[in-house]
Amino acid sequence: MRFELAGISQGVPVSCRHALIVLMALALGGQVWAAPPPSVHGGGATFPFPLYAKWAYLYKAKTGLALNYLSIGSGGGLEQLRAKTVDFGASEFPLPDRQLEAQGLLQFPMVVGAVVVGMNLPGVPSGELKLTADVLARIYLGEVTTWNDRMIRDINPGLRLPDLPITVIHRADGSGTTWLFTQYLTRSYPAWGKTVGAGPSVSWPAGAGGKGNEGVASYIKTIPGALGYLEATYAIQNTLATASLRNRDGQFVTPSPAAFEAAEKQADWSAPVGDGTFLLDLPGPATWPIVGASYILIYKNQPDAAKAKSLLDFLDWCLSEGRGVAKELGYVPLPDGAVQRNRAAWTATIKSGGNPVWPKVANSEGKS
């Protein structure tokens, strides 16, 4: 910027300068006096963010532990965990065992959620529109471009579809949600796997990218004719219309906690996580096809024992007393068997200076 300034003797009015100084002093004082800063930082997927944020909020009211979860995408969480700028990472995209070994990480599931297809189609109420995996893949490949395309009409006889172009929304950032969705598309429509593939971040042939699940929901909400994939909670919380998907049994299912639970109940939680797709496309008449678990990653070797213990206490609380909150928000809490396995893993593997951090003896009472 260019300035034509002349010599001034008074300049800014005195009162203004004083006000500014007072304001700055207040800011400084307020900060110093205020409550202690967050003790635990986590970062990662936007998929479980509403839940983690609510859990952290309630837990803070209960115990005073301030946990700051940074919703920056699965990729971001992993990256920040690697750079050790956060204490735990969160992702729906589980890392393979050898990578976990190499980096010294423990990975465990925390909650189950689902990916739904949100849309903004004026005149078509939620749940009315039916889609199949291959039509969905074709839409995302840019082959099906209008809502009243023949392929969509064929599966929706009797539904009046407007001649509106489909605005495809995907993710602009690295995401476990994307990974789940593209995994689903890959196994259901081979051409997708050949051209685009699956991953937390892919080369999208069509559409616009939203930042985080929030960005996708935001775009769907504002653009008529938009269609996008996002985590179920975001669709519920923002009253987005959703589409029904055809599941493995050939039935068209509308997304609902019961449909997600149908998948969760069938999965074998005692088996190793593998590539994490064990909840996708499971059989059953009322099973939702795109279900996934959200994982948390922590370093096995913790430098700060107290901090590690507070974190594990928090996670334990979430898995036990926080189950109601998860249900409320549209997630599916982990089954008991999986919770027990988590606790056993914590005791066995999380160590600080060689000593286990979380000796789970009988009850979790009396821990601070």
Place this chain on the structure above:
Amino acid sequence: MTSPDSRPAPGPEAEAGFRLRRGPQSQTGDKIFKGATTFFALVVLALIASICVVLYVKGHLAVSTFGLKFLWNTAWDPVKEDFGALPSIYGTVVSSLLAILIATPISIGIAVFLTEMAPPWLKRPVGLGVEMLAAVPSIIYGMWGLFIFAPIMARTVQPWLKAHLGALPLFQGPPMGIGMMTAAIILAIMIIPFIASVARDVFSLVPAMSKESAYGLGATTWEVIRGVVIPHTRSGLVGAIFLGLGRALGETMAVTFVIGNAHKISPSLLSASNTIASTLANEFSEATTPIYTSSLIELGLILFLITTTILALAKFMLWRIAAQVKGADR
């Protein structure tokens, strides 16, 4: 504009004559003072140098992996780890050029208004208003663009364009509201005050004598502007435009909200796109692999080099017109 004294400041060298009468303390004081100020001047240089160095070092992995191919590779595939800068560069350059196209006539119009046409009582408030436009933070432009402007584009302007000019490749694709066109318009609004204020300063450099001579010959105000002011300040105007261009190229927040975030090169103005700045804003904190991060940093380096070059050119042109005026005055 008062011309500052171009003679060198007296400085400690001028004290030579007084040195005998001064004690050693004042000499040390002066040495420290000169040293401190020189040091911080060097800090400024060190800053720009370190930015370049750090960006290059961190981007080296991408540079060595992809080489020059990075610049024209159109892929941006984190799965296959194939990264190319072309879509982002394309988005950056096209959105900025479109913005300049829209903003230049308006900015020059505003500058003309403020220097030649406006009555004195109107000059100050209008001038202040234009500068307030510059002061509005860019994230506000982005937010306003996404929530207020983009829906209007999606509902009225873009469908109209598609209905009447839809055959052109410029208007293909769904009218999303977000995309290249909206981003370019928002950028244009953002850079109008910058170009306008520099143009205004440049116009005021025209010697009154030249203008008065033209008026004396019976020229109208517009003819004076077209025939005297603009030719006289051509270099400065180009400098102002380059300044606006430099600004537009580096703009992040206003663009990230409305550009649609798609790594694609498309001739359609309605399509979603990406600029280097919006790519960085969206993807930097979560690049999962070292090559991904390195490619992003290389993008940042490219952006930095492009904007620095454009801004340097702008400065050069503005310096040239200032020198021209000084020369003409003599």
Place this chain on the structure above:
Amino acid sequence: MSRPRGEGGRFLRRKFVNIAMLILSGASAIFGLFWLFWILGTLVWRGVPALNWAFFTQLPTPPGMAGGGLANAIVGTLFITLVATVIGVPVGLLAGTYLAEFGRQTALGRTVRFVADVMTSAPSIVVGVFVYAILVQPFHGFSGLAGAVALAIIMIPVVVRTTEEMLKLVPNSLREAALALGAPYWKVVMRVCYRRVFGGLTTGILLAIARVSGETAPLLFTSLNSPYWSADLTKPMGTLNVTLFNYAMSPYDDWRAKAWAAALLITMGVLCTTVVARVVVSKTQIGRS
């Protein structure tokens, strides 16, 4: 004076063109101001309803839960801006002093002046990436300090240039008079020059502060964000700008409303500072027609 024959029509046409151009240039000015009023109007219309006592005093609530406020973000912004000012202003001030006092004709002076001019318009996101590379990655943590440093880097060139411009306006006769009285040079600068243009310097600094308090991109990967109070510069700190970015991109109505309120707050702060600085400046300006 009689006009040559055939000139009558041409004269009218010239007059017409002149008026047409006047109208066009006036229209450009109106066009520019139109956007300003529209944006400010939207901010007020959307932002004011969300401004309440809770907004200024409470901490954020999780998504989907109504209520809460952005108190920590407001204070965080002030705090980070304060630290950025403390870092950036002395550097800029002294570098600008070098340019005006010692470096008017030197090669170093010319280079620094050029670099500072170029850096005033440098892309702020690149500065954010740079500070991430030097302050966040090596120390394994996002921090308010990194954010403040990023803002300081953006501030420095602005302060350098305004300081130089202001000091150059102090007449040399003043300096020579002070020197003649036996003052050491550093006293001449600090006691005489600075004092003489103190108002202008403050104005320049205020404008630089206004400029950086509106910046978001450099804070995205340096100070990140936090929903809690924090005085710890070594940890992420909530700022109004980044919170605005997150909230605006979100689909929650409650968050979006708060985003508008935050936008209103930031814009008002920046505009008031700018207007105050400029109005005071132009009141005592010499030479502007």
